[in-house]
Each structure stands twice: as C-alpha cells, then as structure tokens.
Amino acid sequence: MxxxxxxxxxxxxxxxxxxxxxxxxxxxxxxxxxxxxxxxxxxxxxxxxxxxxxxxxxxxxxxxxxxxxxxxxxxxxxxxxxxxxxxxxxxxxxxxxxxxxxxxxxxxxxxxxxxxxxxxxxxxxxxxxxxxxxxxxxxxxxxxxxxxxxxxxxxxxxxxxxxxxLSLPPQMTITSGLNAIAHAVEALWAVEANPIISNLAIQGIEAIGRSLPLIKADPQSRDGRADALFGAWACGTCLGAVGMSLHHKLCHTLGGSFDMPHAETHTVILPHAVAYNAPYAQDAVARVANALGVSNAAQGLFDLAKDNGAPYSLKALGFKEEDLEKAADIAAKAPYPNPAPLEKAKLLQLLTDAFHGTRPE
Known part of the structure; x- marks a missing residue:
C-alpha cells in the first residue's frame, strides 16, 4: 500500500x-x-x-x-x-x-x-x-x-x-459517456492517485462500459441509463479529487483554441492518450482494460466508440489537418504531470493518428 x-x-x-x-x-x-x-x-x-x-x-x-x-x-x-x-x-x-x-x-x-x-x-x-x-x-x-x-x-x-x-440521443450518450470515462482513466495514473478514488474510477468505468451497449440496443433501458448516470457521478468525482494529465490537456487545447466539440473530442482523443501513456502506466491501463472486459485498453476504448456509432476521428469533427502542428505546439508548451514524457514530435503523432481515426496499436 x-x-x-x-x-x-x-x-x-x-x-x-x-x-x-x-x-x-x-x-x-x-x-x-x-x-x-x-x-x-x-x-x-x-x-x-x-x-x-x-x-x-x-x-x-x-x-x-x-x-x-x-x-x-x-x-x-x-x-x-x-x-x-x-x-x-x-x-x-x-x-x-x-x-x-x-x-x-x-x-x-x-x-x-x-x-x-x-x-x-x-x-x-x-x-x-x-x-x-x-x-x-x-x-x-x-x-x-x-x-x-x-x-x-x-x-x-x-x-x-x-x-x-431517457431522451438523450444515442450518439450523444456514447460521447458523453466516454467523456466521463476519460476522467476515471486519468485518475488512475494521476500523481495524487489514491485507493479510494482509484476504486471509484473502476466502478465508474465498469458502470458506463456495461451501460452503453444496453442503451444502444434500447435507448429507454432504465438499467442502462441508471448505470450510465451513476458512472457519470463516479467518474466526475474522480476528476474533482485528483489532477488530470495529457488527455484533458489535449482536449482543452482542441476545445478552447480550435472550438472543437467537447464530448466528441474527448471520445476521439481518449484511446490515443491511453496508448501514449500505456508503457509508463502499465498497472493503470491494465485496470482500465479489465474494467472494460478487453485485453487492450486503448483498442477497447476505440472500439467502444466506433461500435456504438460515435465519431472516432478529428477529421470527422471538422478539425483541419494544417492545425495539427499548432495544436501539438500548444499542448507541449505548458508543463503538466503525465506518466509519459511530453515530446512535441510524439504529441504530433498522437494527434495525427486521432485526426485520421487510426485504431491504436
């Protein structure tokens, strides 16, 4: 401990x-x-x-x-x-x-x-x-x-x-849900991570992960909607209790400086941020994979979005390819805690993969 x-x-x-x-x-x-x-x-x-x-x-x-x-x-x-x-x-x-x-x-x-x-x-x-x-x-x-x-x-x-x-449209449901999962994922590798919040993060990921297929099959599923809403609270509580890292920094950069849609951007970026940090946060990423019932967390998050009809590329959201380097510049300038070293070239590659909707390796 x-x-x-x-x-x-x-x-x-x-x-x-x-x-x-x-x-x-x-x-x-x-x-x-x-x-x-x-x-x-x-x-x-x-x-x-x-x-x-x-x-x-x-x-x-x-x-x-x-x-x-x-x-x-x-x-x-x-x-x-x-x-x-x-x-x-x-x-x-x-x-x-x-x-x-x-x-x-x-x-x-x-x-x-x-x-x-x-x-x-x-x-x-x-x-x-x-x-x-x-x-x-x-x-x-x-x-x-x-x-x-x-x-x-x-x-x-x-x-x-x-x-x-109950009336939240299916696509908004999946992007909103993955936005919440992002809070829990980053809580697991945060500098201030602690067992209380980490356990809550896992509960949140599990709840939303099982809710989304239920809601896709039946948007009026009361069990699915209840799980998703509980998961949102659990994941949001994680965001409030510990610091966030690369994923949230990139999303704030894309949203604040390029007016990208909030939840959709979180949905697209999350699998790539997980892949970027995976070698340096192996335990956290393994717990995410286990919570989702998959062998690879980054791929599981990508598939969860794509299989449920959510956008999975920045290009589909209207982001301009010529802005990729500027976005990488902004994200690399301000220092912030993150498991993996922040290198502009690697951040640019992450954003490029997200732009094209490439499934993480």
Whole structure:
C-alpha cells in the first residue's frame, strides 16, 4: 500500500427516478428564494419544466449557456442575475450549462455567492468537480481556454434523475459517456492517485462500459441509463479529487483554441492518450482494460466508440489537418504531470493518428 492523501469534497447528491420533483425543497433547504434556471437554447423546454416545479421560487430563466463557457456569456448571465436579485441558480443540462452555473458562483461576490443546484441531463460528470474551464480571447485574439480548481464552484446540490436522460440521443450518450470515462482513466495514473478514488474510477468505468451497449440496443433501458448516470457521478468525482494529465490537456487545447466539440473530442482523443501513456502506466491501463472486459485498453476504448456509432476521428469533427502542428505546439508548451514524457514530435503523432481515426496499436 502506497502512502496517500485523500481530500473528500463536500456535496449533497440525490439519485433516483423522478427526483427532479425535489428541486423546490432543495432550493429552500439552501435558504434561497430567488432561483435563476440555466439552460442552453436547445434545452429551454426542460428548463421551463424545472421552472414550473420551482413555482414562486423561480424568478427567471437564462437560456444562452454556451460550450466552453465564454466570458462574455458569463457576464451577460451575471447581469441578469444581478437585475433579478438572484441568490441561487438551477443548472439544467450538460457541461455547457453546468459550466455557466459554476461561473456565476465563481464571479459573484463572496458575501453574496450564487449557490448552485445542478440537474444533469448528460453523463459529462463535471457537476461533481470543483473545476471550471473558461474561454476568452488570448494574446493573439483567438479563443484561449483556461481551467481553475476551486471549491467555490462546487455545486451545493446535485439532483440525478434517471428519467431526464431517457431522451438523450444515442450518439450523444456514447460521447458523453466516454467523456466521463476519460476522467476515471486519468485518475488512475494521476500523481495524487489514491485507493479510494482509484476504486471509484473502476466502478465508474465498469458502470458506463456495461451501460452503453444496453442503451444502444434500447435507448429507454432504465438499467442502462441508471448505470450510465451513476458512472457519470463516479467518474466526475474522480476528476474533482485528483489532477488530470495529457488527455484533458489535449482536449482543452482542441476545445478552447480550435472550438472543437467537447464530448466528441474527448471520445476521439481518449484511446490515443491511453496508448501514449500505456508503457509508463502499465498497472493503470491494465485496470482500465479489465474494467472494460478487453485485453487492450486503448483498442477497447476505440472500439467502444466506433461500435456504438460515435465519431472516432478529428477529421470527422471538422478539425483541419494544417492545425495539427499548432495544436501539438500548444499542448507541449505548458508543463503538466503525465506518466509519459511530453515530446512535441510524439504529441504530433498522437494527434495525427486521432485526426485520421487510426485504431491504436
């Protein structure tokens, strides 16, 4: 047994079927009475239903949550929150909406911090983390995504309602699920890895790995959806408890600097990041393979995406081949912990393989 340090994160988690009906009680429990519902433009209908559940506790809805949490969107939402004298937000949706809720908590004054109740409708897992990624223009005028870790953005309450995920489209289900698995995979080889989080990571990988074929066969599978949602919480908790490495750095580079879609990019990059680190993290990678029931973790993750209809190449996502070298440059510049040495030439090869959708060796 290796020495370790484990920091438990404070959170209240409610999991089940029909649990969204508890949202008003949870807002009251926080001592709040003026809730702003957050959604993306595509999820307004779901947001309106939650607003109705809140009744007189809801003072409005903001429906412009955007991928990668741009600062101009945050400022717009903060202005609305100030106008409505909001004391909490209820974030309904996936990573974009959850990110905005975190941003409101981060940028509101400490004395009047906007509390956050999250109702996830995807499997991204970001609701369980004290991490926020935000995008604004960098020195060259192009988008630059930065991340920050602070318990100020950790939601006070997470309400997992399996029923709300039944309508999640199959392809979004697989990309969202693999996005969550990525958190657990990197937790296993993190510098701060510990047996508590590592065991949770394995549970998360197993749960999502068995859920995705069930959901592909029957998108209304309650067992499959419950496994996926539990796995999302488990994997997200891993992301919040320990540091991330190469995979997340590459995805933040591609998302923040090249506006690539979040979950889809995680899906494409993950098998190649695992293959890159495999010689230097053999035990962690073997545990991933065992959790998935395969002999090769990188190939198993690639096949899980491809066999379930998810994208498996950056080219299919619209990435430009001429941007590969620039992406490798950005990823190689900032130092960060990783099992394998970070060499630009090897990072470029990783990205090239991901661009073409080459199955890892």
């Amino acid at each position: 290796q020495p370790f340090v484990y920091n438990a994160l404070p959170a209240r988690v409610i999991f089940g079927w029909g649990t969204v009906s508890k949202v008003a009680d949870e807002v009251k429990r926080l001592g709040c009475s003026r809730a702003l519902v957050l959604t993306t433009p595509r999820q307004v209908e779901a947001g309106e239903k939650v607003k109705a559940d809140l009744g007189e506790l809801a003072v409005g809805i903001y429906s412009n949550a955007t991928m990668h949490t741009p600062m101009h969107v945050t400022q717009e939402a903060l202005a609305k929150a100030k106008e409505l004298n909001v004391d909490c937000c209820v974030s309904v949706g996936g990573g974009s909406t959850i990110g905005l809720g975190k941003a409101l908590a981060l940028h509101s004054p400490d004395a009047a911090k906007i509390k956050n109740v999250v109702i996830p409708t995807t499997y991204a897992g970001s609701e369980a983390t004290p991490i926020i990624g935000q995008t604004e223009n960098g020195k060259d005028g192009k988008p630059l995504k930065t991340t920050q870790k602070t318990t100020k953005v950790l939601p006070e309450v997470i309400i997992y309602d399996v029923d709300l995920t």
